[in-house]
Amino acid sequence: MKSITKQKTLEEIGQLLDGLNSVFIAGCGTCATMTHTGGIEEVAAMKLSLQELGKTVTGTTVIPAACDDMTQETIKKYEDAIGSADAMLIMSCAMGVHRVSLYHKKAVIPALDTLFIGLEDNYGEFHEVCAQCGQCVLGETGGICPVTACHKGLVNGPCGGTNDGKCEVDKNRDCAWTLIHNKLAEQKRLDLMYKYQPPKNYQVTPKPKVTKIT
């Protein structure tokens, strides 16, 4: 699982840091390093960018895995630099930003937007594979998720917008239901596609989602 992120524009980061003149920057050594949005190089580049904006950078680090509870140790280690800053700019996914905010009272500003949970296909290319719907249908769809791979998240087959096996939203994207049909046909399990799928339960765990493993 990887949390796929995209850096916010410097303009937006500048707006978020308005009135916050000294900043501690923290990246993440896991997903954000792999997506080149919050690794060592990106943190160094951000430091320069903020200095060009006239900010004082009190320190930088790359937390091994910002979403992990060990992040607390990193925060303690950099207490002096963080304590002297007006805010922390976090270059990780929102889970890391949230984690850091639990461990320090300073203002926490996200430098990235969290796009989706996905897999890497080729170097630098990622795609969403799970929307965490709480009702996995992969067993009946040839291992291809229509909730994520179909633009409309349809569970009973393709819409009329598909053409030549592609999606009406983007001709470069495969139609999920054409893929599912072909995969099930190959597995000689096409009968599964004829099965009526009822409306999904959007309250499997009511928002905000929490669960306790017993």
Add this chain to the structure above:
Amino acid sequence: MASKFKQALNSGKFVVTTEVGPAKGTNMDAMLHHIDLLKDVVDAINVTDNQSSVMRFPSVGGCMLVKQKGAEPILQMTCRDRNRMALQADLLYANYMGIENVLCLTGDAIPVGDHKEAKSVFDLDSVQLLKTVRTLESGKDLGGNDLDGVPSYCAGAIVTPEANPIEPQLVKFEKKVNEGAEFFQTQAIYDLDNFKKFMKHARKYDTKILAGIVLLSSAGMARYMTKNIPGIFVPQDLIDEMAGAPKGQALKTGIEIAGRLIGELKKEAICDGVHIMAIGKEEVVPDILAAAGM
């Protein structure tokens, strides 16, 4: 009692439907004019629902105007903009107001329309919406609660006979029939041989098929649709026929082609009727029917 449209479907006659699109705004003059022109030459008039994901006056409001004019409306309902609660509420309202025919659609994608940052709903899909209609008719809602006053509808759906590949579409077609689609209005068809192949399959099912006829207004439009609209394929000979029309006569040629297609469908009893989509040229629908000898 069955709706007038349902009676027409069951009468064995060659049924003709067409569609009108509500305005973007409150000026309904053009739509009211189209309803006046069409109401006596067709069996029912569809009212589109934020067609092409472009925000407009609502389809249920448009159907009310069709009713006021004494014509028979078909309420198009997409799953794009409303969740299951709103869809059921609108179905109840429509039925109470005498709108008995409903066409259940998935709906175009938000990014193709004019509110590109809007949230897509798709809480239900078209198959589930059909089942929802049948559930309401059983006196229950989707939550399993009893209804006070039970509606009834004539429910239909769409199918794309020219889709490539066709197999996944046919699976969905069967699911729609299984969940109660009494009629289908198809995406545009131009190639009758191909359509006959589809009909050979469709005739195995207990449902009525109205072939979609989209009026060609120019050779450029025919080429554009073939290239850009999923599931529409205009054969080269028809594009050539449009291109060969004398200057200023392209629309007339388009009317002749549409009339010829309808005439052949009717004569050979290939399907149960037609659904004419004139796309902004609604005033020529009577001419198309005249060209078809109807």
